[in-house]
Amino acid sequence: MICEIKDDFYVDGKKFQIISGSIHYFRVVPEYWKDRLEKLKNMGCNTVETYIPWNFHEIEKNKFVWDGMHDVCRFIKTAADLGLYVIIRPSPYICAEYEYGGLPWWLLQDRNMKVRCSYKPYLDAIKNYYSVLMPKLVPYQIDNGGPIILMQIENEYGYYGNDHAYMEFLRDTMREFGITVPFVTSDGPWGHSMENGMTEGALATGNFGSKVKEQFAVMTDKLGKNKPMMCMEFWVGWFDSWGDIHHHSDLEQNKIDFDEVIRTGHVNIYMFEGGTNFGFTSGRNWDAKNADVTSYDYDAVLTEDGQITPKYRAFKEIIAKYKKIEEIPLSANIEYADYGKAECVSKVNLSAVLKNISKCTESPYPLSMEDLNYGSGYVLYRIRLAQNECAEEIQIQDFHDRVQVFCNGTLLFTDTEEHSVDKFVVPEEMRKKGAVLDFLVENYGRVNFGFDLDNQRKGILKGVAINGHRHFGYEIYSLPLTTEQVALVDFNAGESFKENEPSFYKFTFNAERKADTFIELNGFGKGCVFINGFNVGRFWEIGPQKRLYIPAPLLKTGVNDIVVFETEGKACNTVQLKKSSLLG
DSSP, X not given: OOEEESSSEEETTEEOOOEEEEEOGGGSOGGGHHHHHHHHHHHTOOEEEXXXXXXXXXXXXXXXXXXXXXXXXXXXXXXXXXXXXXXXXXXXXXXXXXXXGGOOGGGGGSTTOOOSSOOHHHXXXXXXXXXXXXXXXXXXXXXXXXXXXXXXXXXXXXXXXXXXXXXXXXXXXXXXXXXXXXXXXXXXXXXXXXXXXXXXXXXXXXXXXXOHHHHHHHHHHHHOTTSOOEEEEEEOSOOOBTTSXXXXXXXXXXXXXXXXXXXXXXXXXXXXXXXXXXXXXXXXXXXXXXXXXXXXXXTOSBOTTOOBOHHHHXXXXXXXXXXXXXXXXXXXXXXXXXXXEEEEEEEEEHHHHHHHHSOEEEESSOOOTTTTTOOSEEEEEEXXXXXXXXXXXXXXXXXXXXXXXXXXXXXXXXXXXXXXXXXXXXXXXXXXTTOEEEEEEEEOOOEEESSOGGGOOOEEEXXXXXXXXXXXXXXXXXXXXOHHXXXXXXXXXXXXXXXXXXXXXXXXXXXXXXXXXXXXXXXXXXXXXXXXXXXXXXXXXXXXXXXXXXXXXXXXXXXXXXXXXXXXXXOOXXXXXXXXXXXX
């Protein structure tokens, strides 16, 4: 079998209408991949689309991970077993409201790095990555008996630039490593975006969520009347950022637009299921006041935790107008549980365990996370003032993204990249000679969209000025908060617990049966949560997300451990485990 693009899409010589939905395998635990794909098929879709994030697989330079949640081939095989075709949208860049748009942090160890263009070290890194990724995908192409019918080159490149040589390099490199299925690009139809993102040998598709007739008309003018019209991202919702609202689409308008796109062209629903930004994987738009929340619910066709919505039922009715839907039984019986309160069994300040969980790096000047050879989490910089010196003014010069400054363990101020103050005047009562100043910097998500991609190094990048002069001499503690690092936290360390400091809290609860649940952290400020060592994501009291999703496969029958790292000095002795989400 083959897939061809002529005046329409053809599979094995016959016209084929693509009715697809987006499911990101990296945002869903693998135990639930089959359930989500079955629901996709039962709605009437014949294809699934997924991105492949580069940073999810090449986690350090030349260090690749392909098992567990990273086993994209297993996801593809599961789709094939259900009779679904697959559209793959691989890196280098995916956007997707994902950390750094899928680009790996270690690219930024090159201080001259220029991404998404023909900068040779960037192209060399892509070629090395593709030499590993593409051969894994080759056997699953339709002309090799697999389900992959299309592959995308880059993603919405026309919004970013017009380096056509870069796009040609990606196309040719994919071909070099065995990709034979047709190529597509995807861009907004507006302005020059589509033209900038086009490349010879790839069909241009559009990304939009409304005004289908008008969008397809614009695309026809750009592509000609002899090309199939496809909406590669039919937006049915939107993402949320901290401090904003939870976004909902207008279902009645969705139905009108979806009917139009099904009737007149080809579609990929973005998102069919959004899933979860587990760990530190949520990104940040360049123009947003805060980073994106942990949930990628997106007001999608399925909820974050895979439940069927009114949107699902409405879209199924529309699809059924144009094709016969052959349903299959769902193989999973996903249950939900309200486990109630989990009690705090121990707690310890970060300051008490800092030297046990992180080796001190001494440097005359501050080093970025990338300099320290990691990309996510936190970094703590420590300055020791001379015995005859006290800090009257503090100025942090170029930091990313959020910093808390402590004097002898007491919070002086919190600052963010977006709302940075020029300098902080220390109140007289807090000016201590010979004080220890700590600067806890959080990377709360690299920009995933916009023109600032080359400037996403994290930490304090230039320096700290004390009383008008730059200070030299730092003790630096790396805090990626990996599973391994959190396991090193000794909850018996320290003689006494101090309130109002960044701290670790340990809770336990008993699960007689494993079921999906949601953790609610009323009374906590900001931080992240680990369930049996797995980082389920960030929380922040400003919302809109109030509970974090915990899929049942992350739990154990019996006693389960919860570790909360909280940075604002706000905590309670209990957390709640509920059986429903609360997105605001």
